[in-house]
Amino acid sequence: MIIHHLQEENSILNKFISEIRDVKIQKDSLRFRRNIERIGEVLGYELSKNLSYKNVSIETPLGEKTEQLFDNDVVLCSILRAGLPLHQGVLNYFDDAENAFISAYRHHPNNGAKSEIVVEYFAAPSIENKTLLLLDPMLATGQSLVSVFEAIKKQGTPAEIHVLVVIASKEGIEFIKDKFPENTHLWVAAIDDQLNNKGYIVPGLGDAGDLAFGTKL
Numbered sequence: 340m341i342i343h344h345l346q347e348e349n350s351i352l353n354k355f356i357s358e359i360r361d362v363k364i365q366k367d368s369l370r371f372r373r374n375i376e377r378i379g380e381v382l383g384y385e386l387s388k389n390l391s392y393k394n395v396s397i398e399t400p401l402g403e404k405t406e407q408l409f410d411n412d413v414v415l416c417s418i419l420r421a422g423l424p425l426h427q428g429v430l431n432y433f434d435d436a437e438n439a440f441i442s443a444y445r446h447h448p449n450n451g452a453k454s455e456i457v458v459e460y461f462a463a464p465s466i467e468n469k470t471l472l473l474l475d476p477m478l479a480t481g482q483s484l485v486s487v488f489e490a491i492k493k494q495g496t497p498a499e500i501h502v503l504v505v506i507a508s509k510e511g512i513e514f515i516k517d518k519f520p521e522n523t524h525l526w527v528a529a530i531d532d533q534l535n536n537k538g539y540i541v542p543g544l545g546d547a548g549d550l551a552f553g554t555k556l
């Protein structure tokens with residue numbers, strides 16, 4: 340896995356990240372969603388540098404100019420529900436992308452057996468030979484991301500895979516590393532050191548889905 344850690348370099352991205360972490364500012368759910376969306380725009384811009392470009396001639400009112408435009412068939416795939424604002428952010432730049440939505444949640448069996456990730460809602464186009472962008476704001480244990488990747492594999496073999504994450508734990512990155520093809524790119528805005536015993540990233544930001552859309556019963 341090829342890891343691109345965007346916060347290794349200082350940029351305006353730091354402001355968006357600090358606002359989603361900040362226990363006071365993050366309570367403004369409109370601002371929280373918009374910040375996640377803005378981070379999606381930055382992640383999308385960064386990964387666009389890695390796509391395949393070809394010459395395209397553009398006619399202006401005064402003449403002609405050759406521009407390099409990417410020719411990848413892009414599919415955005417996000418995990419419900421916290422993935423929605425991130426999805427919108429990436430889609431703001433990838434106008435013509437196809438879209439996949441998959442739900443994943445953690446099921447705790449009553450018999451005390453180990454919890455497992457259940458994939459329920461699944462709506463996805465073919466990903467055969469396409470450029471797959473897998474989006475999830477939080478990469479904590481990494482189990483959701485791996486389950487969703489397993490689920491979408493039945494739609495074909497992508498030509499390339501990019502995983503886009505807002506905050507990842509070091510442990511989560513270690514967990515997913517060998518579950519994806521070696522040439523998979525991970526574009527991650529921020530990396531945190533720890534996971535607590537409930538599987539939350541520390542210091543992280545709390546529950547991204549709840550902050551974006553409210554608490555669940």
Ligand SMILES: O=P(O)(O)OC[C@H]1O[C@H](OP(=O)(O)OP(=O)(O)O)[C@H](O)[C@@H]1O
Nearest residue numbers: 419420421477478479480481482483548
């Ligand atoms: O790496 P993992 O340990 O699997 O955790 C990460 C998952 O947790 C969050 O979703 P959550 O389960 O909170 O669902 P939600 O979007 O409905 O809040 C997040 O969006 C990831 O999908």
Ligand SMILES: O=c1cc[nH]c(=O)[nH]1
Nearest residue numbers: 479539540545546547
């Ligand atoms: O820290 C975490 C871990 C999983 N899901 C979240 O929303 N936050």
Ligand SMILES: [Mg+2]
Nearest residue numbers: 546547548549
């Ligand atoms: Mg949640």
